[in-house]
Amino acid sequence: xxxxxxxxxxxxxxxxxxxxxxxxxxxxxxxxxxxxxxxxxxxxxxxxxxxxxxxxxxxxxxxxxxxxxxxx
Numbered sequence: 013x014x015x016x017x018x019x020x021x022x023x024x025x026x027x028x029x030x031x032x033x034x035x036x037x038x039x040x041x042x043x044x045x046x047x048x049x050x051x052x053x054x055x056x057x058x059x060x061x062x063x064x065x066x067x068x069x070x071x072x073x074x075x076x077x078x079x080x081x082x083x084x
Contacts, residue, residue, distance in 0.1 A: 017027035019034040023041045028034040045055035047062040051069045056062040
């Protein structure tokens, strides 16, 4: 729990506390896209990108800006 970033990316030198974070980061260099939309087949490097994309098919806009009510 020292906050030490023991895991270093061999491509760019960025460091991470957790090995799984380094592994996810590596996809920015390898262009690996293990997540795909079952509706249209579009590929994503990160699960969060897939989840955000899926809203384009469902019409769900989960984020609302409280000041003006705008959704995105």
